[in-house]
Amino acid sequence: MQKVILVDENNKEIGTKEKIKAHRKGLLHRAFSIFVFNSKGELLLQQRSRNKYHSGGLWSNTVCSHPRIGESYNQAIHRRMKEEIGFDCELKKISEFIYRAELGNGLVENEHDTIFIGEYNGKIKPNSEEIMDYRWVSLSDLKEDVKNNSNNYSPWFKIILSKINFFEKYETKNSNNFNNR
Numbered sequence: 001m002q003k004v005i006l007v008d009e010n011n012k013e014i015g016t017k018e019k020i021k022a023h024r025k026g027l028l029h030r031a032f033s034i035f036v037f038n039s040k041g042e043l044l045l046q047q048r049s050r051n052k053y054h055s056g057g058l059w060s061n062t063v064c065s066h067p068r069i070g071e072s073y074n075q076a077i078h079r080r081m082k083e084e085i086g087f088d089c090e091l092k093k094i095s096e097f098i099y100r101a102e103l104g105n106g107l108v109e110n111e112h113d114t115i116f117i118g119e120y121n122g123k124i125k126p127n128s129e130e131i132m133d134y135r136w137v138s139l140s141d142l143k144e145d146v147k148n149n150s151n152n153y154s155p156w157f158k159i160i161l162s163k164i165n166f167f168e169k170y171e172t173k174n175s176n177n178f179n180n181r
Contacts, residue, residue, distance in 0.1 A: 002068075003018055003019060003069055004022045005066070007028055007029060007030050007112050008028070009028070011112045013030075024106055024107060024108075026100065026108035028098065029066065029111060030111070032076065032116060033064045033113050033157075034064065034116045035117045036063075036089060037118070037120075038136055039119065040138075042138050044120070044134060045060065045136075046126065046133070047133040048154065058152060058154045061154075061157050062085060063077075063081055065084070077091050083127060084130045085131065086124060087120060094115050096112065097112075097115075098111065099113060142161075143161070146158060
């Protein structure tokens with residue numbers, strides 16, 4: 001039974017709850033979202049496995065999950081990178097915010113989401129229990145596709161795309177150096 005860390009609006013821990021119960025009750029809990037770019041400025045998207053208990057088959061950011069009880073963000077993000085997408089890379093925290101999204105089937109995401117970015121150009125070995133497909137996409141193509149095919153994307157991913165302004169730095173498909181953008 002997986003548990004999530006319940007938090008207040010300032011991300012201060014106030015308890016724990018079984019993950020599915022937290023999503024049924026819409027309780028605010030700690031989460032993270034990871035966005036990995038390649039050296040061309042393309043974002044790595046994953047298509048969530050249809051076996052996921054929510055949002056199966058939808059496209060989303062590179063990795064997203066929840067820290068475990070007693071686990072730091074740094075431990076959690078690198079653990080989930082390896083578990084979900086099959087590689088790890090340096091990640092940098094760039095933002096955090098609270099969002100709430102109805103997922104259907106009586107489930108609600110109510111998360112204090114911390115956003116991390118990184119760069120990777122190597123081999124990808126996705127976990128088929130987590131991910132059914134993946135692709136690299138330019139942000140301009142992504143924004144166009146989200147506009148035209150919104151139902152193909154996870155609710156939190158669309159919220160992050162609309163809220164986080166760092167993405168403008170990655171608009172150019174032919175950027176030379178991730179660290180200099």
